[in-house]
Amino acid sequence: MKVSQLFTKTTKEVPRDEVSLNAQLLIRAGYINKLAPGVYSYLPMGLRVIQKIEKIVREEMNGIGGQEILMPALIPDANWKKTGRWEDLDVLFRVAGADRKHYGLGATHEEVLSPLVRQYVNSYKDLPLYIYQIQTKFRNELRAKAGLLRGREFIMKDLYSFHTDEDDLEKYYKKSQTAYMNVFKRVGLGQQTVLTFASGGTFSKYSHEFQTVTKFGEDTIFTCRKCSIAVNKEILSEIRNQCPECGNLKLNEDRAIEVGNIFKLGTKYSSPFGLNYVDKNGAEKPVIMGCYGLGISRLMGAVVETLHDANGIVWPKSLAPFQVYLIDLTKKQKAVKLAQSLIKNGIDVLVDDRVDASPGVKFSDADLLGFPYRAVISNKTGNKIEVKNRQTGKTQLKTEKQLIELAP
């Protein structure tokens, strides 16, 4: 693709009320556009990043038996009233319909999926089940200043599991932790992301968050360096400042961003909807549930908050909308040929074909956009290409073949 074909442009201006670093960088680079606080459009390159995150998450959820569906956002008040959340859930947008019915815009989907699954589950033979969706969620936040980290509208993956008993839930709950860590590794946050104990609600001692340690995180966590786990602020006094795994009293205070959370729900949402199953002995029992959330757009924000420098974003290869930013300081034809050769080898390349932009502008746009490699063809480099690694900042002369080997 060519820069001249993209309708977005980089800019130095960001909306005055935009204080978050992730949104500032993403807006400046033309990945997203702000419509209102907590409400963004994903522009062509931003949508490519979102789609890459979605693909990784899908693969990992399918890998632990997930079946993908798509539920609606308009959820009748009757469903919310069954669980008491019509009154209790602060962040619910409440909408009146022309049919004189009322809807809550989906902030979470237990109230849709529990009665849905009830229509298909009768016996223990129908369980376990793992069902997920990637869908747009709404939260009626009082304030939304954290860019993609706290949206009023955002893209989320939510998986729900259904079991005959708590042991089976426990096994799947552990399995999901591995799948979550796989996601964070694959999007470049593996080293910074830590399993974090949080309060568990009625049905279990703990729930778990996945927290990415980063300077400007809005959460505070306390990390045990021995176990590579952490606890959140909420439960610190409850566990008497001890690591819940090894008893270690030396916990490090870190700033972090929550990038996922998993919960054992027990029968909290199956009971109100009569979601039962008949066991081997013919007895009717409530289904045991778990839920597993992961913010797709929030993860995009967390990656930017974590992987950037003074000049812009530093995308991991797995998420970059293009692998190579190609600048031709000689004649155009050379870049076109190289671009074709890269594309033939499965490497996505963006060619900066602007004639009215200086080399300096092109170089700084390449840094801001943050693709893994910047490739420059100039008269000085002869048959070789000057390749800059965005992450290390190192520049080396490479042949076309070497660049192809580097980039995929």
Place this chain on the structure above:
Amino acid sequence: MKVSQLFTKTTKEVPRDEVSLNAQLLIRAGYINKLAPGVYSYLPMGLRVIQKIEKIVREEMNGIGGQEILMPALIPDANWKKTGRWEDLDVLFRVAGADRKHYGLGATHEEVLSPLVRQYVNSYKDLPLYIYQIQTKFRNELRAKAGLLRGREFIMKDLYSFHTDEDDLEKYYKKSQTAYMNVFKRVGLGQQTVLTFASGGTFSKYSHEFQTVTKFGEDTIFTCRKCSIAVNKEILSEIRNQCPECGNLKLNEDRAIEVGNIFKLGTKYSSPFGLNYVDKNGAEKPVIMGCYGLGISRLMGAVVETLHDANGIVWPKSLAPFQVYLIDLTKKQKAVKLAQSLIKNGIDVLVDDRVDASPGVKFSDADLLGFPYRAVISNKTGNKIEVKNRQTGKTQLKTEKQLIELAP
């Protein structure tokens, strides 16, 4: 995939208020689930159909230069007020936020995209532009009885084009008609779908609908068999019952479903947002716009309304969630081996591995689900496979190799 792994089941029961044929068949087969009138969940096989439609639409929109983005559903009242639609647009769901702001849930996106594009367009050199999204839309309908044909929440592709002048718009408008007809051909509605003249609004004489002729369609159109075009009821008297292309007075009355519509918007949405460009002579002019809608979920409903028989759905190959429904009346191992061989050859197959279902139940489920081929392995057929073509109803004995050649 195996039937035992799917959490959905076929059923004879449909919600009592569900009068539409498309929803009845899709619910009975387990493709969708009804949450409220006009509000449905897409279950695993239904989502596969949706994703196949989306892929086809994406390819055709990319083919006419479309750049994909994703806009939000929460649109501030200020944007709607600029065009007068906060007051005028009946179908707008109006929502109050905790921040004391008001939002209209996106029923259409001119009010988002026009001010967005304004931030990136300055000169005639930045035009033309073609920008689209596939996104969930909301319409506050008084009644919603047509299943996927009239949702309160539905999936839509909307493309908007931006031009320097009306000639350029006209050229693209024609091009879009070809791309639309390609979509309808590829989803199996090519022969039934006809370009239909409708009223044009302020900026042009006509707009155009794409109408699929089918017995239970909710619209009435008048088709000129000579030109293979039609006019809708609205403009029949205006055009004095004459074909607008050839003047033919013999127009056939047909029932039809609207599956797409395209509009010349002129400056209706660019002017209120100050979306201007500077022309070659340095003069500032308003951008000329067009819009191009296509309901993804509606198209799924239209396919079912059009392509079915008394026993169930008859999916075209391009949309079927699986190509082959495989039933083994002998030992299981044979089906597993055949399934592996089909999958290796890129053919999606669903194996009915249920042990508690009779052959009769399996046969009728195969018909209801409507994949292109039903394959039966039995003791009677020896080394061959009994293959039934869902569309023609013909049954033939085939070798594995012949089945593989048939199905892709």
